[in-house]
Amino acid sequence: MIRTFFAFIFFLSAISAHPVIFKNGKVFWLTQNPSFNDIRFGVSKSSNWLIGGRFLEDRKSNETFALINNNFLAKRWNNRNSQANLYLLSSVGLDTKNSKSMGTIGLHGDWEDRRFMVMQMVEYYSYSSAVVSNTRFAYSPFTVDYSKTSTWLIAHYRVEYSNNKYSYMFFPVVRLFKKNYLVEIGFNQDNSFLSFMTHF
Amino acid sequence: MKQFLAFLLFLNFGLSQSVVTLQDSEIEINENEAVVEVLGMVCSMCAFGIGEGFSKTDFVDKTKFNDGVSVDIDAQFVQVGLLKSSDANAEKIVQVIEDAGYDVNQLFILQNEKLTKFSFDKLGILQSMAFNLSSNTGN
Numbered sequence: 037m038i039r040t041f042f043a044f045i046f047f048l049s050a051i052s053a054h055p056v057i058f059k060n061g062k063v064f065w066l067t068q069n070p071s072f073n074d075i076r077f078g079v080s081k082s083s084n085w086l087i088g089g090r091f092l093e094d095r096k097s098n099e100t101f102a103l104i105n106n107n108f109l110a111k112r113w114n115n116r117n118s119q120a121n122l123y124l125l126s127s128v129g130l131d132t133k134n135s136k137s138m139g140t141i142g143l144h145g146d147w148e149d150r151r152f153m154v155m156q157m158v159e160y161y162s163y164s165s166a167v168v169s170n171t172r173f174a175y176s177p178f179t180v181d182y183s184k185t186s187t188w189l190i191a192h193y194r195v196e197y198s199n200n201k202y203s204y205m206f207f208p209v210v211r212l213f214k215k216n217y218l219v220e221i222g223f224n225q226d227n228s229f230l231s232f233m234t235h236f
Numbered sequence: 237m238k239q240f241l242a243f244l245l246f247l248n249f250g251l252s253q254s255v256v257t258l259q260d261s262e263i264e265i266n267e268n269e270a271v272v273e274v275l276g277m278v279c280s281m282c283a284f285g286i287g288e289g290f291s292k293t294d295f296v297d298k299t300k301f302n303d304g305v306s307v308d309i310d311a312q313f314v315q316v317g318l319l320k321s322s323d324a325n326a327e328k329i330v331q332v333i334e335d336a337g338y339d340v341n342q343l344f345i346l347q348n349e350k351l352t353k354f355s356f357d358k359l360g361i362l363q364s365m366a367f368n369l370s371s372n373t374g375n
Contacts, residue, residue, distance in 0.1 A: 115274025
């Protein structure tokens with residue numbers, strides 16, 4: 037259960053190419069996998085701070101978590117044809133059935149240009165004292181202009197350290213996005229997921 | 237290094253039209269338009285945020301381009317149509333780009349038959365250089 041929950045957190049975190057978006061921009065996304073349904077909504081109050089809410093449903097236990105996300109862009113390096121970012125991530129919330137609190141804190145770094153993207157994120161979960169590391173390498177086989185669909189092939193690698201044990205997971209993912217819409221489809225031998233996100 | 241320096245070709249098609257060069261791209265600029273070289277604009281979601289920012293201003297001429305804005309991700313620039321009656325200026329345009337999370341490397345505005353180039357000096361202060369198209373002389 038906890039492992040699956042962590043896996044889901046990983047997917048949600050990883051689909052967001054930019055945890056903070058343009059000033060006054062809103063982000064909405066849905067994710068479903070065999071274990072969870074999830075809805076998120078956020079507002080960027082500035083170009084370096086996004087705050088939002090999230091409802092997460094465990095499809096097996098019917099548990100639901102209500103969380104507040106707080107994403108802060110600590111540093112961005114805008115270069116010609118590339119960009120790099122360093123984010124501080126946190127969330128606090130409750131299990132809606134027993135009101136048990138939980139919180140997370142994380143560090144997210146990424147670099148991307150028109151063809152390649154790398155991402156590394158580390159998160160700590162207070163209620164289980166778990167540390168999760170997520171790594172992504174992505175490649176776009178062709179570049180397209182603003183009005184066409186962009187395709188990315190992504191390799192996910194995840195390491196979780198909890199209860200003095202490590203666990204590992206690898207997922208290949210296809211990302212498609214056009215203008216302000218993004219869809220990701222991923223799978224491995226055990227699981228699959230579908231995500232949709234839009235900015236407006 | 238040459239391709240990194242924008243320069244003016246002064247290939248005037250008329251007094252209200254000119255061409256600017258950003259990296260390897262020659263961009264036609266008309267009266268009441270701005271051309272902005274944007275750093276870090278690497279995806280369509282980035283470009284969408286910039287377009288949204290301009291759409292909420294009161295100085296964009298939405299009859300030009302696509303609701304007033306044209307984005308070229310490959311060449312890393314944005315073209316903006318400016319309302320003739322507005323008080324559009326370089327600072328406002330830079331603010332829109334920065335609110336979207338990106339940086340301006342340089343900016344050209346063609347208004348009143350005067351092409352003005354803006355860029356940041358080493359202290360981060362916006363500097364301008366104006367060219368009167370009717371005489372083809374730089375100030």
